[in-house]
Amino acid sequence: MIVRDQLDMHVPAGVITLTLYCSGEGTVTGTLEVDDDARVGNELICGADGASSDDITMKRAQTGREMTIRVVPVGDTKAAVSYIVTVH
Secondary structure, eight states: OOEEEEEEEEEOSEEEEEEEEEEEEEEEEEEEEETTEEEEOOOEEOBSSSOEEEEEEEEESSOEEEEEEEEEEEEEEEEEEEEEEEEO
16 A cells, blocks of 8 residues: 655755654655655665664755655555654
């Protein structure tokens, strides 16, 4: 199942970091988008004995109007995912 969360909100300028966590079997890929600017993370191998994580970072000089987070499983992935977004 693909996770796609779209937030219509004020996105402050600064360094935005999406930290993606995955636990289970398989691999996922995360994407962070703010307006028309997108960053794709590395393929994250899900941890069988605990959560694995990957950071996707974007530096923005201007504020944004919307943010979209996507998490896409690769192949026959069976895993739980979560994420947190921080702005510095």
